[in-house]
Amino acid sequence: MTATHSTRMLILGSGPAGLTAAIYGARAGLAPIVVQGxxxxxxxxxxxDVENYPGFREVIQGPWLMEEMQAQAEHVGAQMMWDTITQVDLTQRPFRLTGDSGTVYLGDVLVIATGAQAKWLGLDSEDLLKGKGVSACATCDGFFYxxxxxxxxxxxxxxxxEALYLTNHSHDVTLIHRRDSFRAEKILQQRLFANERIKVLWNKQVNRFIDGGGTAGLVGIELEDTQTGELSTIEVDGGFVAIGHHPATELFRGHVSLDDDSYIKVEPGSTRTSVPGVFACGDVMDKTYRQAVTAAGTGCMAALDAERFLAEADFETKAHEAAE
Structure with a gap:
Protein backbone atom coordinates (compact mmCIF):
# COMPACT_ATOMS: atom_id res chain seq x y z
CA MET A 1 0.00 0.00 0.00
CA THR A 2 1.11 3.57 -0.69
CA ALA A 3 2.38 5.36 2.40
CA THR A 4 0.88 8.76 3.25
CA HIS A 5 2.47 11.36 5.52
CA SER A 6 0.50 14.38 6.75
CA THR A 7 1.80 17.53 8.39
CA ARG A 8 0.82 21.10 9.06
CA MET A 9 3.99 22.32 7.31
CA LEU A 10 5.51 20.46 4.37
CA ILE A 11 8.95 21.65 3.25
CA LEU A 12 10.52 20.68 -0.06
CA GLY A 13 14.30 21.08 -0.06
CA SER A 14 16.96 20.67 2.62
CA GLY A 15 19.50 23.43 2.04
CA PRO A 16 19.93 26.41 4.39
CA ALA A 17 16.50 27.80 3.43
CA GLY A 18 14.55 24.59 3.91
CA LEU A 19 16.27 23.60 7.15
CA THR A 20 15.90 27.06 8.67
CA ALA A 21 12.19 26.97 7.81
CA ALA A 22 12.07 23.56 9.47
CA ILE A 23 13.73 24.86 12.65
CA TYR A 24 11.28 27.76 12.96
CA GLY A 25 8.30 25.62 11.98
CA ALA A 26 9.17 22.94 14.53
CA ARG A 27 9.61 25.51 17.30
CA ALA A 28 6.13 26.81 16.43
CA GLY A 29 4.70 23.33 17.00
CA LEU A 30 3.94 22.63 13.34
CA ALA A 31 5.84 19.31 13.24
CA PRO A 32 7.27 19.98 9.76
CA ILE A 33 8.20 17.24 7.33
CA VAL A 34 11.22 18.00 5.13
CA VAL A 35 11.43 16.12 1.83
CA GLN A 36 15.13 16.33 1.12
CA GLY A 37 15.21 15.92 -2.65
CA ASP A 49 35.78 25.98 2.93
CA VAL A 50 33.08 28.37 4.16
CA GLU A 51 34.33 31.63 5.66
CA ASN A 52 31.37 33.96 5.33
CA TYR A 53 28.64 32.27 7.38
CA PRO A 54 28.09 34.28 10.59
CA GLY A 55 29.00 32.79 13.93
CA PHE A 56 32.19 30.92 13.06
CA ARG A 57 35.57 32.53 13.61
CA GLU A 58 37.50 29.84 11.77
CA VAL A 59 36.89 28.31 8.35
CA ILE A 60 34.19 25.64 8.43
CA GLN A 61 33.25 22.93 5.96
CA GLY A 62 30.02 23.20 3.97
CA PRO A 63 28.90 19.58 4.51
CA TRP A 64 29.52 19.90 8.25
CA LEU A 65 27.43 23.07 8.43
CA MET A 66 24.52 21.36 6.72
CA GLU A 67 24.81 18.32 8.99
CA GLU A 68 24.57 20.64 11.99
CA MET A 69 21.54 22.46 10.54
CA GLN A 70 19.78 19.15 9.91
CA ALA A 71 20.62 17.89 13.40
CA GLN A 72 19.25 21.11 14.90
CA ALA A 73 16.03 20.83 12.87
CA GLU A 74 15.56 17.21 13.95
CA HIS A 75 16.37 18.08 17.56
CA VAL A 76 13.47 20.54 17.73
CA GLY A 77 11.01 18.17 16.07
CA ALA A 78 11.34 18.28 12.26
CA GLN A 79 11.14 14.98 10.39
CA MET A 80 13.43 14.27 7.42
CA MET A 81 12.22 12.16 4.50
CA TRP A 82 14.57 10.83 1.84
CA ASP A 83 12.51 11.17 -1.32
CA THR A 84 12.25 13.04 -4.60
CA ILE A 85 8.93 14.66 -5.48
CA THR A 86 7.64 13.95 -8.99
CA GLN A 87 4.05 15.28 -8.86
CA VAL A 88 2.34 18.19 -7.13
CA ASP A 89 -1.31 19.15 -6.67
CA LEU A 90 -1.74 22.67 -5.32
CA THR A 91 -5.39 23.08 -6.32
CA GLN A 92 -6.70 22.50 -2.79
CA ARG A 93 -5.51 22.25 0.79
CA PRO A 94 -4.02 20.13 2.12
CA PHE A 95 -1.55 20.28 -0.74
CA ARG A 96 -0.62 16.90 -2.17
CA LEU A 97 2.88 15.95 -3.29
CA THR A 98 3.87 12.52 -4.58
CA GLY A 99 7.36 11.01 -4.39
CA ASP A 100 9.00 8.83 -7.01
CA SER A 101 8.34 5.83 -4.73
CA GLY A 102 4.63 6.59 -4.72
CA THR A 103 4.66 7.97 -1.19
CA VAL A 104 2.14 10.79 -0.73
CA TYR A 105 2.86 13.88 1.35
CA LEU A 106 0.02 16.14 2.53
CA GLY A 107 0.66 19.59 3.93
CA ASP A 108 -1.63 22.33 5.18
CA VAL A 109 1.04 24.73 3.98
CA LEU A 110 3.93 24.15 1.59
CA VAL A 111 7.38 25.77 1.73
CA ILE A 112 9.32 25.45 -1.53
CA ALA A 113 13.08 25.57 -0.96
CA THR A 114 14.35 23.58 -3.93
CA GLY A 115 17.21 25.98 -4.66
CA ALA A 116 19.12 26.61 -7.86
CA GLN A 117 22.21 25.21 -9.51
CA ALA A 118 24.99 27.18 -11.14
CA LYS A 119 25.38 26.57 -14.85
CA TRP A 120 28.75 25.10 -15.78
CA LEU A 121 30.65 24.84 -19.03
CA GLY A 122 30.58 21.05 -18.98
CA LEU A 123 34.32 20.47 -19.33
CA ASP A 124 36.12 17.49 -17.78
CA SER A 125 38.87 19.82 -16.57
CA GLU A 126 36.22 21.99 -14.92
CA ASP A 127 34.93 19.04 -12.88
CA LEU A 128 38.47 18.07 -11.94
CA LEU A 129 39.35 21.53 -10.62
CA LYS A 130 36.11 22.55 -8.89
CA GLY A 131 37.17 23.76 -5.47
CA LYS A 132 40.81 23.76 -6.61
CA GLY A 133 40.77 27.06 -8.44
CA VAL A 134 37.50 26.79 -10.37
CA SER A 135 34.39 28.25 -8.76
CA ALA A 136 30.92 29.51 -9.66
CA CYS A 137 30.65 32.12 -6.88
CA ALA A 138 33.00 35.08 -6.57
CA THR A 139 31.25 36.34 -3.45
CA CYS A 140 31.82 32.96 -1.80
CA ASP A 141 35.40 32.31 -2.88
CA GLY A 142 36.91 35.59 -4.07
CA PHE A 143 38.61 36.22 -0.72
CA PHE A 144 40.87 33.21 -1.27
CA TYR A 145 42.42 34.95 -4.29
CA GLU A 162 31.49 39.12 -10.34
CA ALA A 163 34.38 40.72 -12.22
CA LEU A 164 33.71 44.04 -10.47
CA TYR A 165 33.46 42.32 -7.10
CA LEU A 166 36.76 40.51 -7.61
CA THR A 167 38.60 43.82 -7.99
CA ASN A 168 38.14 44.15 -4.22
CA HIS A 169 40.63 41.30 -3.90
CA SER A 170 42.64 41.14 -7.11
CA HIS A 171 44.54 43.75 -9.13
CA ASP A 172 44.40 41.53 -12.23
CA VAL A 173 40.93 40.42 -13.35
CA THR A 174 40.28 39.09 -16.86
CA LEU A 175 36.74 38.79 -18.19
CA ILE A 176 36.44 36.16 -20.94
CA HIS A 177 33.46 36.36 -23.30
CA ARG A 178 32.72 34.28 -26.37
CA ARG A 179 31.09 37.18 -28.23
CA ASP A 180 32.13 40.75 -29.11
CA SER A 181 29.59 42.50 -26.88
CA PHE A 182 28.06 41.99 -23.43
CA ARG A 183 24.45 41.19 -22.58
CA ALA A 184 24.88 42.96 -19.23
CA GLU A 185 23.06 46.18 -18.37
CA LYS A 186 24.69 49.34 -19.73
CA ILE A 187 25.36 50.82 -16.30
CA LEU A 188 27.27 47.70 -15.30
CA GLN A 189 29.26 47.79 -18.54
CA GLN A 190 30.20 51.41 -17.90
CA ARG A 191 31.50 50.53 -14.45
CA LEU A 192 33.42 47.60 -15.88
CA PHE A 193 35.12 49.56 -18.66
CA ALA A 194 36.04 52.31 -16.20
CA ASN A 195 37.82 49.87 -13.88
CA GLU A 196 41.54 49.68 -14.63
CA ARG A 197 41.88 46.35 -12.85
CA ILE A 198 39.72 44.55 -15.42
CA LYS A 199 40.66 43.58 -18.96
CA VAL A 200 38.29 41.93 -21.42
CA LEU A 201 39.09 39.13 -23.86
CA TRP A 202 36.48 39.17 -26.62
CA ASN A 203 35.50 36.26 -28.87
CA LYS A 204 37.18 33.68 -26.66
CA GLN A 205 35.80 30.41 -25.30
CA VAL A 206 37.33 28.16 -22.69
CA ASN A 207 38.73 24.91 -24.04
CA ARG A 208 40.41 23.68 -20.89
CA PHE A 209 41.25 24.60 -17.32
CA ILE A 210 44.92 23.79 -16.81
CA ASP A 211 45.89 21.74 -13.76
CA GLY A 212 49.27 22.51 -12.22
CA GLY A 213 49.47 19.03 -10.73
CA GLY A 214 49.86 18.01 -7.12
CA THR A 215 48.47 20.65 -4.79
CA ALA A 216 48.91 23.51 -7.28
CA GLY A 217 45.34 23.39 -8.60
CA LEU A 218 44.41 25.76 -11.40
CA VAL A 219 47.37 27.51 -13.06
CA GLY A 220 45.92 28.64 -16.38
CA ILE A 221 43.11 28.55 -18.94
CA GLU A 222 43.38 27.44 -22.56
CA LEU A 223 41.25 29.62 -24.84
CA GLU A 224 40.04 29.29 -28.42
CA ASP A 225 39.21 32.28 -30.58
CA THR A 226 35.59 31.84 -31.71
CA GLN A 227 36.29 33.53 -35.05
CA THR A 228 39.73 32.26 -36.06
CA GLY A 229 40.09 29.08 -34.01
CA GLU A 230 43.46 30.27 -32.72
CA LEU A 231 44.49 28.80 -29.37
CA SER A 232 46.02 30.80 -26.55
CA THR A 233 46.72 30.40 -22.83
CA ILE A 234 46.45 32.80 -19.92
CA GLU A 235 47.93 32.26 -16.47
CA VAL A 236 45.45 32.55 -13.62
CA ASP A 237 45.12 31.33 -10.05
CA GLY A 238 41.32 31.38 -9.99
CA GLY A 239 38.62 30.89 -12.62
CA PHE A 240 35.00 31.88 -11.99
CA VAL A 241 32.27 30.48 -14.25
CA ALA A 242 29.48 33.08 -14.31
CA ILE A 243 27.02 32.01 -16.99
CA GLY A 244 23.87 31.95 -14.87
CA HIS A 245 21.82 29.60 -12.70
CA HIS A 246 19.03 27.04 -13.12
CA PRO A 247 16.33 27.45 -10.44
CA ALA A 248 14.80 24.08 -9.59
CA THR A 249 11.23 25.06 -10.49
CA GLU A 250 10.27 22.76 -13.36
CA LEU A 251 8.07 20.75 -11.01
CA PHE A 252 6.02 23.87 -10.23
CA ARG A 253 5.62 25.24 -13.74
CA GLY A 254 1.91 25.82 -14.29
CA HIS A 255 1.21 25.55 -10.55
CA VAL A 256 2.74 28.79 -9.21
CA SER A 257 3.74 31.98 -11.02
CA LEU A 258 7.32 32.08 -12.31
CA ASP A 259 9.26 35.04 -13.71
CA ASP A 260 10.94 35.15 -17.11
CA ASP A 261 14.02 33.40 -15.70
CA SER A 262 11.91 30.61 -14.11
CA TYR A 263 12.37 31.82 -10.52
CA ILE A 264 9.27 31.65 -8.32
CA LYS A 265 7.55 35.02 -7.97
CA VAL A 266 6.87 36.15 -4.41
CA GLU A 267 5.09 39.20 -3.06
CA PRO A 268 7.64 41.96 -2.31
CA GLY A 269 8.84 41.79 1.27
CA SER A 270 7.42 38.31 1.85
CA THR A 271 7.73 34.70 0.74
CA ARG A 272 4.09 34.38 -0.39
CA THR A 273 3.62 32.93 -3.86
CA SER A 274 0.65 33.19 -6.22
CA VAL A 275 -1.00 30.26 -4.39
CA PRO A 276 -2.30 31.02 -0.88
CA GLY A 277 -0.57 28.74 1.60
CA VAL A 278 2.45 28.12 -0.63
CA PHE A 279 5.67 29.93 0.23
CA ALA A 280 9.08 30.04 -1.48
CA CYS A 281 12.47 30.75 0.01
CA GLY A 282 16.16 30.58 -0.83
CA ASP A 283 17.71 30.48 -4.28
CA VAL A 284 14.50 29.24 -5.91
CA MET A 285 13.12 32.78 -5.54
CA ASP A 286 16.33 34.83 -5.11
CA LYS A 287 18.29 35.57 -8.27
CA THR A 288 20.19 38.49 -6.72
CA TYR A 289 22.06 37.40 -3.58
CA ARG A 290 22.28 33.58 -3.66
CA GLN A 291 24.15 33.24 -0.37
CA ALA A 292 23.69 30.64 2.35
CA VAL A 293 22.95 33.31 4.94
CA THR A 294 20.32 35.04 2.79
CA ALA A 295 18.75 31.67 1.99
CA ALA A 296 18.55 30.93 5.71
CA GLY A 297 17.00 34.35 6.29
CA THR A 298 14.25 33.77 3.75
CA GLY A 299 13.71 30.31 5.23
CA CYS A 300 12.95 32.01 8.54
CA MET A 301 10.59 34.40 6.73
CA ALA A 302 8.79 31.51 5.01
CA ALA A 303 8.19 29.71 8.30
CA LEU A 304 6.86 32.87 9.95
CA ASP A 305 4.66 33.65 6.94
CA ALA A 306 3.35 30.07 6.97
CA GLU A 307 2.68 30.15 10.72
CA ARG A 308 0.66 33.37 10.37
CA PHE A 309 -1.26 31.94 7.42
CA LEU A 310 -2.21 28.87 9.46
CA ALA A 311 -3.19 30.95 12.49
CA GLU A 312 -5.50 33.10 10.35
CA ALA A 313 -6.97 30.02 8.64
CA ASP A 314 -7.57 28.30 11.97
CA PHE A 315 -9.25 31.42 13.37
CA GLU A 316 -11.55 31.68 10.36
CA THR A 317 -12.44 27.97 10.63
CA LYS A 318 -13.32 28.28 14.32
CA ALA A 319 -15.34 31.44 13.70
CA HIS A 320 -17.26 29.69 10.92
CA GLU A 321 -17.94 26.65 13.13
CA ALA A 322 -19.11 28.89 15.98
CA ALA A 323 -21.46 30.74 13.63
CA GLU A 324 -23.03 27.47 12.51
Whole structure:
Protein backbone atom coordinates (compact mmCIF):
# COMPACT_ATOMS: atom_id res chain seq x y z
CA MET A 1 0.00 0.00 0.00
CA THR A 2 1.11 3.57 -0.69
CA ALA A 3 2.38 5.36 2.40
CA THR A 4 0.88 8.76 3.25
CA HIS A 5 2.47 11.36 5.52
CA SER A 6 0.50 14.38 6.75
CA THR A 7 1.80 17.53 8.39
CA ARG A 8 0.82 21.10 9.06
CA MET A 9 3.99 22.32 7.31
CA LEU A 10 5.51 20.46 4.37
CA ILE A 11 8.95 21.65 3.25
CA LEU A 12 10.52 20.68 -0.06
CA GLY A 13 14.30 21.08 -0.06
CA SER A 14 16.96 20.67 2.62
CA GLY A 15 19.50 23.43 2.04
CA PRO A 16 19.93 26.41 4.39
CA ALA A 17 16.50 27.80 3.43
CA GLY A 18 14.55 24.59 3.91
CA LEU A 19 16.27 23.60 7.15
CA THR A 20 15.90 27.06 8.67
CA ALA A 21 12.19 26.97 7.81
CA ALA A 22 12.07 23.56 9.47
CA ILE A 23 13.73 24.86 12.65
CA TYR A 24 11.28 27.76 12.96
CA GLY A 25 8.30 25.62 11.98
CA ALA A 26 9.17 22.94 14.53
CA ARG A 27 9.61 25.51 17.30
CA ALA A 28 6.13 26.81 16.43
CA GLY A 29 4.70 23.33 17.00
CA LEU A 30 3.94 22.63 13.34
CA ALA A 31 5.84 19.31 13.24
CA PRO A 32 7.27 19.98 9.76
CA ILE A 33 8.20 17.24 7.33
CA VAL A 34 11.22 18.00 5.13
CA VAL A 35 11.43 16.12 1.83
CA GLN A 36 15.13 16.33 1.12
CA GLY A 37 15.21 15.92 -2.65
CA UNK A 38 17.99 14.68 -4.91
CA UNK A 39 20.72 16.71 -3.17
CA UNK A 40 20.18 16.59 0.60
CA UNK A 41 21.84 19.60 2.19
CA UNK A 42 21.80 21.66 -1.00
CA UNK A 43 24.73 23.34 -2.71
CA UNK A 44 26.78 23.73 0.47
CA UNK A 45 27.37 19.98 0.50
CA UNK A 46 29.54 20.49 -2.60
CA UNK A 47 31.48 23.34 -1.00
CA UNK A 48 34.58 22.85 1.12
CA ASP A 49 35.78 25.98 2.93
CA VAL A 50 33.08 28.37 4.16
CA GLU A 51 34.33 31.63 5.66
CA ASN A 52 31.37 33.96 5.33
CA TYR A 53 28.64 32.27 7.38
CA PRO A 54 28.09 34.28 10.59
CA GLY A 55 29.00 32.79 13.93
CA PHE A 56 32.19 30.92 13.06
CA ARG A 57 35.57 32.53 13.61
CA GLU A 58 37.50 29.84 11.77
CA VAL A 59 36.89 28.31 8.35
CA ILE A 60 34.19 25.64 8.43
CA GLN A 61 33.25 22.93 5.96
CA GLY A 62 30.02 23.20 3.97
CA PRO A 63 28.90 19.58 4.51
CA TRP A 64 29.52 19.90 8.25
CA LEU A 65 27.43 23.07 8.43
CA MET A 66 24.52 21.36 6.72
CA GLU A 67 24.81 18.32 8.99
CA GLU A 68 24.57 20.64 11.99
CA MET A 69 21.54 22.46 10.54
CA GLN A 70 19.78 19.15 9.91
CA ALA A 71 20.62 17.89 13.40
CA GLN A 72 19.25 21.11 14.90
CA ALA A 73 16.03 20.83 12.87
CA GLU A 74 15.56 17.21 13.95
CA HIS A 75 16.37 18.08 17.56
CA VAL A 76 13.47 20.54 17.73
CA GLY A 77 11.01 18.17 16.07
CA ALA A 78 11.34 18.28 12.26
CA GLN A 79 11.14 14.98 10.39
CA MET A 80 13.43 14.27 7.42
CA MET A 81 12.22 12.16 4.50
CA TRP A 82 14.57 10.83 1.84
CA ASP A 83 12.51 11.17 -1.32
CA THR A 84 12.25 13.04 -4.60
CA ILE A 85 8.93 14.66 -5.48
CA THR A 86 7.64 13.95 -8.99
CA GLN A 87 4.05 15.28 -8.86
CA VAL A 88 2.34 18.19 -7.13
CA ASP A 89 -1.31 19.15 -6.67
CA LEU A 90 -1.74 22.67 -5.32
CA THR A 91 -5.39 23.08 -6.32
CA GLN A 92 -6.70 22.50 -2.79
CA ARG A 93 -5.51 22.25 0.79
CA PRO A 94 -4.02 20.13 2.12
CA PHE A 95 -1.55 20.28 -0.74
CA ARG A 96 -0.62 16.90 -2.17
CA LEU A 97 2.88 15.95 -3.29
CA THR A 98 3.87 12.52 -4.58
CA GLY A 99 7.36 11.01 -4.39
CA ASP A 100 9.00 8.83 -7.01
CA SER A 101 8.34 5.83 -4.73
CA GLY A 102 4.63 6.59 -4.72
CA THR A 103 4.66 7.97 -1.19
CA VAL A 104 2.14 10.79 -0.73
CA TYR A 105 2.86 13.88 1.35
CA LEU A 106 0.02 16.14 2.53
CA GLY A 107 0.66 19.59 3.93
CA ASP A 108 -1.63 22.33 5.18
CA VAL A 109 1.04 24.73 3.98
CA LEU A 110 3.93 24.15 1.59
CA VAL A 111 7.38 25.77 1.73
CA ILE A 112 9.32 25.45 -1.53
CA ALA A 113 13.08 25.57 -0.96
CA THR A 114 14.35 23.58 -3.93
CA GLY A 115 17.21 25.98 -4.66
CA ALA A 116 19.12 26.61 -7.86
CA GLN A 117 22.21 25.21 -9.51
CA ALA A 118 24.99 27.18 -11.14
CA LYS A 119 25.38 26.57 -14.85
CA TRP A 120 28.75 25.10 -15.78
CA LEU A 121 30.65 24.84 -19.03
CA GLY A 122 30.58 21.05 -18.98
CA LEU A 123 34.32 20.47 -19.33
CA ASP A 124 36.12 17.49 -17.78
CA SER A 125 38.87 19.82 -16.57
CA GLU A 126 36.22 21.99 -14.92
CA ASP A 127 34.93 19.04 -12.88
CA LEU A 128 38.47 18.07 -11.94
CA LEU A 129 39.35 21.53 -10.62
CA LYS A 130 36.11 22.55 -8.89
CA GLY A 131 37.17 23.76 -5.47
CA LYS A 132 40.81 23.76 -6.61
CA GLY A 133 40.77 27.06 -8.44
CA VAL A 134 37.50 26.79 -10.37
CA SER A 135 34.39 28.25 -8.76
CA ALA A 136 30.92 29.51 -9.66
CA CYS A 137 30.65 32.12 -6.88
CA ALA A 138 33.00 35.08 -6.57
CA THR A 139 31.25 36.34 -3.45
CA CYS A 140 31.82 32.96 -1.80
CA ASP A 141 35.40 32.31 -2.88
CA GLY A 142 36.91 35.59 -4.07
CA PHE A 143 38.61 36.22 -0.72
CA PHE A 144 40.87 33.21 -1.27
CA TYR A 145 42.42 34.95 -4.29
CA UNK A 146 43.51 38.17 -2.63
CA UNK A 147 46.45 39.57 -4.59
CA UNK A 148 46.24 36.82 -7.24
CA UNK A 149 45.29 36.69 -10.92
CA UNK A 150 41.71 35.66 -11.61
CA UNK A 151 39.43 35.24 -14.62
CA UNK A 152 35.65 35.37 -15.01
CA UNK A 153 33.84 33.55 -17.83
CA UNK A 154 30.56 35.01 -19.11
CA UNK A 155 28.94 38.08 -20.59
CA UNK A 156 25.76 38.81 -18.66
CA UNK A 157 25.01 40.72 -15.47
CA UNK A 158 26.36 37.94 -13.29
CA UNK A 159 29.73 37.86 -15.03
CA UNK A 160 30.19 41.64 -14.99
CA UNK A 161 29.11 41.91 -11.36
CA GLU A 162 31.49 39.12 -10.34
CA ALA A 163 34.38 40.72 -12.22
CA LEU A 164 33.71 44.04 -10.47
CA TYR A 165 33.46 42.32 -7.10
CA LEU A 166 36.76 40.51 -7.61
CA THR A 167 38.60 43.82 -7.99
CA ASN A 168 38.14 44.15 -4.22
CA HIS A 169 40.63 41.30 -3.90
CA SER A 170 42.64 41.14 -7.11
CA HIS A 171 44.54 43.75 -9.13
CA ASP A 172 44.40 41.53 -12.23
CA VAL A 173 40.93 40.42 -13.35
CA THR A 174 40.28 39.09 -16.86
CA LEU A 175 36.74 38.79 -18.19
CA ILE A 176 36.44 36.16 -20.94
CA HIS A 177 33.46 36.36 -23.30
CA ARG A 178 32.72 34.28 -26.37
CA ARG A 179 31.09 37.18 -28.23
CA ASP A 180 32.13 40.75 -29.11
CA SER A 181 29.59 42.50 -26.88
CA PHE A 182 28.06 41.99 -23.43
CA ARG A 183 24.45 41.19 -22.58
CA ALA A 184 24.88 42.96 -19.23
CA GLU A 185 23.06 46.18 -18.37
CA LYS A 186 24.69 49.34 -19.73
CA ILE A 187 25.36 50.82 -16.30
CA LEU A 188 27.27 47.70 -15.30
CA GLN A 189 29.26 47.79 -18.54
CA GLN A 190 30.20 51.41 -17.90
CA ARG A 191 31.50 50.53 -14.45
CA LEU A 192 33.42 47.60 -15.88
CA PHE A 193 35.12 49.56 -18.66
CA ALA A 194 36.04 52.31 -16.20
CA ASN A 195 37.82 49.87 -13.88
CA GLU A 196 41.54 49.68 -14.63
CA ARG A 197 41.88 46.35 -12.85
CA ILE A 198 39.72 44.55 -15.42
CA LYS A 199 40.66 43.58 -18.96
CA VAL A 200 38.29 41.93 -21.42
CA LEU A 201 39.09 39.13 -23.86
CA TRP A 202 36.48 39.17 -26.62
CA ASN A 203 35.50 36.26 -28.87
CA LYS A 204 37.18 33.68 -26.66
CA GLN A 205 35.80 30.41 -25.30
CA VAL A 206 37.33 28.16 -22.69
CA ASN A 207 38.73 24.91 -24.04
CA ARG A 208 40.41 23.68 -20.89
CA PHE A 209 41.25 24.60 -17.32
CA ILE A 210 44.92 23.79 -16.81
CA ASP A 211 45.89 21.74 -13.76
CA GLY A 212 49.27 22.51 -12.22
CA GLY A 213 49.47 19.03 -10.73
CA GLY A 214 49.86 18.01 -7.12
CA THR A 215 48.47 20.65 -4.79
CA ALA A 216 48.91 23.51 -7.28
CA GLY A 217 45.34 23.39 -8.60
CA LEU A 218 44.41 25.76 -11.40
CA VAL A 219 47.37 27.51 -13.06
CA GLY A 220 45.92 28.64 -16.38
CA ILE A 221 43.11 28.55 -18.94
CA GLU A 222 43.38 27.44 -22.56
CA LEU A 223 41.25 29.62 -24.84
CA GLU A 224 40.04 29.29 -28.42
CA ASP A 225 39.21 32.28 -30.58
CA THR A 226 35.59 31.84 -31.71
CA GLN A 227 36.29 33.53 -35.05
CA THR A 228 39.73 32.26 -36.06
CA GLY A 229 40.09 29.08 -34.01
CA GLU A 230 43.46 30.27 -32.72
CA LEU A 231 44.49 28.80 -29.37
CA SER A 232 46.02 30.80 -26.55
CA THR A 233 46.72 30.40 -22.83
CA ILE A 234 46.45 32.80 -19.92
CA GLU A 235 47.93 32.26 -16.47
CA VAL A 236 45.45 32.55 -13.62
CA ASP A 237 45.12 31.33 -10.05
CA GLY A 238 41.32 31.38 -9.99
CA GLY A 239 38.62 30.89 -12.62
CA PHE A 240 35.00 31.88 -11.99
CA VAL A 241 32.27 30.48 -14.25
CA ALA A 242 29.48 33.08 -14.31
CA ILE A 243 27.02 32.01 -16.99
CA GLY A 244 23.87 31.95 -14.87
CA HIS A 245 21.82 29.60 -12.70
CA HIS A 246 19.03 27.04 -13.12
CA PRO A 247 16.33 27.45 -10.44
CA ALA A 248 14.80 24.08 -9.59
CA THR A 249 11.23 25.06 -10.49
CA GLU A 250 10.27 22.76 -13.36
CA LEU A 251 8.07 20.75 -11.01
CA PHE A 252 6.02 23.87 -10.23
CA ARG A 253 5.62 25.24 -13.74
CA GLY A 254 1.91 25.82 -14.29
CA HIS A 255 1.21 25.55 -10.55
CA VAL A 256 2.74 28.79 -9.21
CA SER A 257 3.74 31.98 -11.02
CA LEU A 258 7.32 32.08 -12.31
CA ASP A 259 9.26 35.04 -13.71
CA ASP A 260 10.94 35.15 -17.11
CA ASP A 261 14.02 33.40 -15.70
CA SER A 262 11.91 30.61 -14.11
CA TYR A 263 12.37 31.82 -10.52
CA ILE A 264 9.27 31.65 -8.32
CA LYS A 265 7.55 35.02 -7.97
CA VAL A 266 6.87 36.15 -4.41
CA GLU A 267 5.09 39.20 -3.06
CA PRO A 268 7.64 41.96 -2.31
CA GLY A 269 8.84 41.79 1.27
CA SER A 270 7.42 38.31 1.85
CA THR A 271 7.73 34.70 0.74
CA ARG A 272 4.09 34.38 -0.39
CA THR A 273 3.62 32.93 -3.86
CA SER A 274 0.65 33.19 -6.22
CA VAL A 275 -1.00 30.26 -4.39
CA PRO A 276 -2.30 31.02 -0.88
CA GLY A 277 -0.57 28.74 1.60
CA VAL A 278 2.45 28.12 -0.63
CA PHE A 279 5.67 29.93 0.23
CA ALA A 280 9.08 30.04 -1.48
CA CYS A 281 12.47 30.75 0.01
CA GLY A 282 16.16 30.58 -0.83
CA ASP A 283 17.71 30.48 -4.28
CA VAL A 284 14.50 29.24 -5.91
CA MET A 285 13.12 32.78 -5.54
CA ASP A 286 16.33 34.83 -5.11
CA LYS A 287 18.29 35.57 -8.27
CA THR A 288 20.19 38.49 -6.72
CA TYR A 289 22.06 37.40 -3.58
CA ARG A 290 22.28 33.58 -3.66
CA GLN A 291 24.15 33.24 -0.37
CA ALA A 292 23.69 30.64 2.35
CA VAL A 293 22.95 33.31 4.94
CA THR A 294 20.32 35.04 2.79
CA ALA A 295 18.75 31.67 1.99
CA ALA A 296 18.55 30.93 5.71
CA GLY A 297 17.00 34.35 6.29
CA THR A 298 14.25 33.77 3.75
CA GLY A 299 13.71 30.31 5.23
CA CYS A 300 12.95 32.01 8.54
CA MET A 301 10.59 34.40 6.73
CA ALA A 302 8.79 31.51 5.01
CA ALA A 303 8.19 29.71 8.30
CA LEU A 304 6.86 32.87 9.95
CA ASP A 305 4.66 33.65 6.94
CA ALA A 306 3.35 30.07 6.97
CA GLU A 307 2.68 30.15 10.72
CA ARG A 308 0.66 33.37 10.37
CA PHE A 309 -1.26 31.94 7.42
CA LEU A 310 -2.21 28.87 9.46
CA ALA A 311 -3.19 30.95 12.49
CA GLU A 312 -5.50 33.10 10.35
CA ALA A 313 -6.97 30.02 8.64
CA ASP A 314 -7.57 28.30 11.97
CA PHE A 315 -9.25 31.42 13.37
CA GLU A 316 -11.55 31.68 10.36
CA THR A 317 -12.44 27.97 10.63
CA LYS A 318 -13.32 28.28 14.32
CA ALA A 319 -15.34 31.44 13.70
CA HIS A 320 -17.26 29.69 10.92
CA GLU A 321 -17.94 26.65 13.13
CA ALA A 322 -19.11 28.89 15.98
CA ALA A 323 -21.46 30.74 13.63
CA GLU A 324 -23.03 27.47 12.51
Missing amino acids: IQPGGQLTTTT RGKKVAVIGGGNTAVE
